[in-house]
Amino acid sequence: MVEDMINANELREKYLRDGMLPTIFCNGCGHGNxxxxxxxxxxxxxxDMDDVALASGIGCSSRIPGYVSADGLHTTHGRAIAFATGIKAANPDLHVIVFTGDGDATGIGGNHFIHAARRNIDMTVILLNNFIYGMTGGQLAPTAPKGSIATTAPYGNIEHAFNISELTQALGAAYVARWPVFYPYQPIKSIKDALSTPGFGLVELMSPCPTAYGRRNKLGKIDALWTWYEDNTMLMEDYDRIMDYGTEEEIAAAKNKIKIGVFQHQERSGFFGEYDKMTTRLMEQDDAKWGV
Amino acid sequence: MIEVIKDWCKGCDICVRRCPVHALETSDELNKRGVYPPKLKEENECNYCRLCELLCPDFAITVVAEERKEESKSGLIIGGVANEV
Known part of the structure; x- marks a missing residue:
């Protein structure tokens, strides 16, 4: 029970960098969670935190490694995953964790993201999806639901939203999950699984942005915005069941909801594993041909 | 009981609104940021579920288990309810 577990004060002392708190995040932002x-x-x-390396791009979410008492790279916009690939290539023993936002990973750095997932490079990506470019003033992100208002879409978004988790699932990543931040235990379990599964792990955390997204879209104050996420998400198993067996009304109600849950958890060979195999094979061939 | 790092609190009230047993309220003391950090109510049914600690985006809350005496007291209350049902 409570006595056996580390308490939050000890956790803070162990992992947070001294003197950096309070965070720069707005009131009601889920990034801290x-x-x-x-x-x-x-x-x-x-x-061990000495075995952890963090990488991040630009944006609110990318400020996070600054608060962690571990090595981190705060890199150029969208290129966090490219840098993380480099870290992993240089030292495969490290646990590489990438903190990135939705605009950073899928807007600016979309190609880095999809190719890292396709190559199944061993890293854990914590993608904080808040539907907007929050730090730069609320420009439209590719993940914003259709109809959202943003500074660059004052009459409503006419584009279809990017479904990051399903994209990554299709690319064959080892672990894919999506959770809103207000369920604490499921994301913790998912992050644990993503960290311990070899290969590309994506945990998409839906983090409310009251300042740039909620306020413009009239989703209400902090509590109302958090409740909006609760009302507009549905567990994947429930969603599939309703789609298969639900009545027409249930299907109509579920259609616009965002699926949450674990999308994929599989064993799949990764880029560096295959690279090692290839080099070993070629060395052996060479040795056989020319002698040792 | 809960410990709050008052100056880290930004006053989002997530802890107050999402406490399953409504054990928290805003205090009447302003912090450095000009918001009212949370505190435990005088009469509360806090069962140390630690949800407020996990949901606080600003690392401001720590739930500390109280003495054994308190725990056995709450155990009795739960037993009483069970008997009534």
Whole structure:
């Protein structure tokens, strides 16, 4: 029970960088929660922070490595995953965690993201999806639901939204899950699974942005916005069941909801594993041909 | 009981609104940021579920288990309810 577990004060002292708090995040932003969940996952897995390297791009979410008492790279916009691939190539023993936003990963750095997922490079990507470019003033992100208002879409978004988790699932990543930040235990479990599964792990955390998204879209104050996420998401198993067996009204109601849950959890060979195999094979061939 | 790092609180009230047993309320003391951090109510049914600690986006809350005496007291209350049902 409570006595056996580390308490939050100890967790903070262990993982947070001294003197950096309070965070720069707005009131009601869920990014702080995501960081907390990552700490809990690392704590429960017993990973040493010296074996962790963080990478991030630009944006609100990318400020996160600055609060962590571990090595981190704060890189150029959208290129966090490219840098993380480099870290992994240089030192395969590290647990590489990428903190990135929806605009950073899928808007600016879309290609880096999809190719890292396709190559199944061993890293864990914590993608904080808040539907908007929050830090730069609320420009439209590719993940914004159709009809959203943003500074660059004052009459409503006419584009279809990017479904990051399903895209990554299709690319064959080892682990894909999506959770809103207000369920604490499921994201912690997912981050643990993503960290311990070899290969590309994506945990998409839906983090409310009251300042740039909620306010413009009239979703209400902090509590109303958090409830909006609750009302507009549905567990994947429930969604599939309704689609198969539900009545017409149920299907109509479920259609516009965002699926949450674990999308994919599989074993699949990754880029560096295959690379090692290839080099070994070629060396052996060489040795056989020319002698040792 | 809960410990709050008052100056880290931004006053989002997520802890107050999402406490399953409504054990928290905003205090009447302003912090450095000009918001009212949460505190436990005088009469509360806090069962140390630690949800407020996990849901606080600003790492401001710590739930600390109280003495054994308190725990056995709450155990009795739960037993009483069970008997009534």
């Amino acid at each position: 995501s960081l907390d969940y990552v700490f809990w996952a690392i704590e429960e897995l017993g990973i």
